[in-house]
Amino acid sequence: MDGIGEFEVELKELRECFKSRKTRELNWRKTQLKGLLKFLHEKEEDICKALHQDLGKHNVEAFRDEVGMLTKSVNNALKGVTQWMSPKKIPLPLAAFPSSADMVPEPLGLVLIFSSWNFPFGLSIEPLIGAIAAGNTVVVKPSELAPASSSILATVLPLYLDSKAIKIIEGGADVAQILLEKKWDKIFFTGSTRVGRAVMTAAAKHLTPVTLELGGKCPAVVDSLGSSRELKIAILRILGGKYASCGGQACIGIDYVLVDEKFAPILVDSMKVAIKRMFGDNPKQTNAMARIINKQRFLRLKSMLNDDNVKASIVFGGSCDEENLFIEPTILLDPPLKADIMSEEIFGPILPIITLKNIEDSIDFINSRPKPLALYAFTNNETLKKRMVSETSSGSLTFNDAIIHFLVDTIPFGGVGQSGFGRYHGKYSFDTFSHEKPVLRRSYLTELWFRYPPWTAYKFNLIRTAITFNYVGFVLVMLGLKRS
Ligand SMILES: NC(=O)C1=CN([C@@H]2O[C@H](COP(=O)(O)OP(=O)(O)OC[C@H]3O[C@@H](n4cnc5c(N)ncnc54)[C@H](O)[C@@H]3O)[C@@H](O)[C@H]2O)C=CC1
Numbered sequence: 001m002d003g004i005g006e007f008e009v010e011l012k013e014l015r016e017c018f019k020s021r022k023t024r025e026l027n028w029r030k031t032q033l034k035g036l037l038k039f040l041h042e043k044e045e046d047i048c049k050a051l052h053q054d055l056g057k058h059n060v061e062a063f064r065d066e067v068g069m070l071t072k073s074v075n076n077a078l079k080g081v082t083q084w085m086s087p088k089k090i091p092l093p094l095a096a097f098p099s100s101a102d103m104v105p106e107p108l109g110l111v112l113i114f115s116s117w118n119f120p121f122g123l124s125i126e127p128l129i130g131a132i133a134a135g136n137t138v139v140v141k142p143s144e145l146a147p148a149s150s151s152i153l154a155t156v157l158p159l160y161l162d163s164k165a166i167k168i169i170e171g172g173a174d175v176a177q178i179l180l181e182k183k184w185d186k187i188f189f190t191g192s193t194r195v196g197r198a199v200m201t202a203a204a205k206h207l208t209p210v211t212l213e214l215g216g217k218c219p220a221v222v223d224s225l226g227s228s229r230e231l232k233i234a235i236l237r238i239l240g241g242k243y244a245s246c247g248g249q250a251c252i253g254i255d256y257v258l259v260d261e262k263f264a265p266i267l268v269d270s271m272k273v274a275i276k277r278m279f280g281d282n283p284k285q286t287n288a289m290a291r292i293i294n295k296q297r298f299l300r301l302k303s304m305l306n307d308d309n310v311k312a313s314i315v316f317g318g319s320c321d322e323e324n325l326f327i328e329p330t331i332l333l334d335p336p337l338k339a340d341i342m343s344e345e346i347f348g349p350i351l352p353i354i355t356l357k358n359i360e361d362s363i364d365f366i367n368s369r370p371k372p373l374a375l376y377a378f379t380n381n382e383t384l385k386k387r388m389v390s391e392t393s394s395g396s397l398t399f400n401d402a403i404i405h406f407l408v409d410t411i412p413f414g415g416v417g418q419s420g421f422g423r424y425h426g427k428y429s430f431d432t433f434s435h436e437k438p439v440l441r442r443s444y445l446t447e448l449w450f451r452y453p454p455w456t457a458y459k460f461n462l463i464r465t466a467i468t469f470n471y472v473g474f475v476l477v478m479l480g481l482k483r484s
Pocket residue numbers: 114115116117118123141142143144171172173176177180190191192193194195196198199212213214215216250251345347373420
């Protein structure tokens with residue numbers, strides 16, 4: 001952002017654009033969504049190149065998690081936006097007869113989106129889809145930690161969109177803090193809990209509603225499954241939800257595994273075989289796993305591993321290549337629970353496996369920690385499933401898979417407790433950036449004359465009757481006893 005003055009001009013332009021009401025038009029919304037599709041299609045190669053440059057992502061992973069995922073989401077919004085923005089009839093009690101009511105979605109106004117570096121296109125454009133579909137004007141600030149991706153978002157994407165209504169502003173914490181001083185009609189933040197608190201504090205000054213998409217330690221409970229085939233598939237899904245999702249740098253990636261101590265040796269041995277099949281006999285040489293985003297985050301992970309007690313728990317991998325910011329897929333077995341690796345969100349390709357006396361103890365283990373953004377359980381035990389649904393709390397709960405819920409438009413995505421609040425994806429994104437206004441239409445045909453003073457015992461009884469009989473008997477009484 002060149003200067004505060006220039007930004008003030010841009011902010012004024014965005015507010016005037018919203019006031020012009022053009023962003024409310026269905027055609028405008030669809031045109032912008034189609035612009036996103038065109039960008040994703042025409043710039044796929046540049047996007048994949050940027051993701052490789054920033055994160056070492058393989059283009060298959062880059063397409064799967066960002067270009068492909070976003071194309072799916074934009075098409076879903078194009079299909080749904082007409083219905084999403086139309087008023088919905090609301091049933092009314094008999095006492096309101098003859099009245100009608102609608103819920104009318106209206107855009108919030110000028111909204112601000114902060115995104116993170118690990119899925120820089122996905123986490124910027126997925127909320128942008130909702131903001132556009134709901135008819136808002138928008139400022140998006142991508143993360144400065146993925147500069148190649150941020151540059152494409154700020155210099156190329158605007159060529160496909162209405163620049164008077166949608167602006168992409170590059171920058172880090174300094175720019176973000178300037179933006180946070182302004183008044184927004186909604187702030188959508190994806191990032192750390194620490195910064196989420198700062199965002200919420202800034203938003204409070206203007207009573208701006210926020211959605212906080214934060215992080216946390218996502219557990220995977222792994223039960224002894226029924227067959228070797230199920231175990232093989234489960235392990236692929238666990239490893240995919242760890243190492244093959246931005247190299248473990250994913251907010252809904254599996255942070256650690258909980259397993260019955262008797263089953264642990266089988267699980268670890270099977271994982272080692274599967275890792276080699278996924279990343280080659282020498283996983284240090286793989287091109288299929290993203291690198292750590294920067295030296296600071298790399299050294300943080302390296303220091304976690306260098307803790308003597310943690311180092312002693314390494315049963316697979318553990319090598320760190322500082323020059324290439326690469327840590328090979330690593331498995332720990334029962335590292336100390338007080339070590340940083342088990343008290344902080346790992347956000348890297350290190351998988352602690354924690355053994356328990358029995359798998360049911362996983363519920364207490366999970367409940368003794370902050371509510372995770374995602375919880376996974378690989379089990380066919382119906383009793384355990386029922387207990388996990390009713391006795392644990394998380395942003396989402398998935399049985400026998402990982403990560404995949406992020407791709408389902410009909411499942412809202414968001415956290416609970418320390419992992420955030422608010423949700424999006426699919427129509428939930430539209431709702432997040434809308435105010436759903438109830439509109440009640442009354443007539444003069446009937447009048448409940450006793451709803452006004454002067455108060456009398458008779459009126460009191462009529463009101464009491466109405467409420468007691470939930471208005472049905474009341475209306476009948478009224479029709480018979482109407483007084484001027
Ligand atoms: N729930 C979700 O969908 C996701 C959550 N995350 C979480 O985000 C964290 C990692 O992402 P990071 O980008 O490193 O988080 P971060 O909180 O450092 O940065 C997030 C955004 O906030 C901005 N920012 C940084 N410092 C700021 C400040 N002092 N004031 C205002 N804005 C500031 C950054 O420029 C970026 O755009 C992890 O905790 C991860 O779990 C990451 C991806 C998705």
